[in-house]
Amino acid sequence: MKIDVNAIPSAMAIQCLPMGLATKAETYAVVDSVIQMIQASGLSYEVGPFETVIEGPLPQLLELAGQVHAHMLEQGVSTAASYIKLWSGTNMGTTEEKVGKYRK
Template sequence: MTTLLEISVTPVGTESTSYKEYVTDAIKLIKDKGLNYHIGPSSTVIEGEIDQVMEVAKAIHKHSLKRNANRVVTNLRIEERSDKDMSISHQMRAVKEASQ
């Protein structure tokens, strides 16, 4: 079954208030794993099997610590269904259709 994992990483103790470099690094890690993703204004949703998305979430968190942050706060939200498969595109399409 496909899992959707929403991740938000907040680096603390850096010289800049910008997160851009952390987001681009995270996207590279996600792409390297061949996973589908969607960037939102303050988080990224990753689509894949549970082990895949958890592995890439751990890699994103660890990579952020190796950068120049003194502290990293990572928030995760996991969505998984047992009754049917889902995807980022299906979830977004369903909400868009319902709101018209």
């Protein structure tokens, strides 16, 4: 059975780790530039202390993951690691449904 992956709700949690930088400030600058790319994507997202959760069509999420990973390398890091969790399904719920009640 052929399914339209654009029609199924999906979410991606991504943790981007630029390695080999001398200072915490340099590391944060690269991570901040990754978050700016996520913001510019137009997809719904929530930044957390260890990962960012992005919601949208699966093909767009996968494309964005590749773009932000490559971006870290383009920033001159010696090694880049991206840890990704993907969820897709018609009944998975949104970030707001899952954590909205816990926000201050």
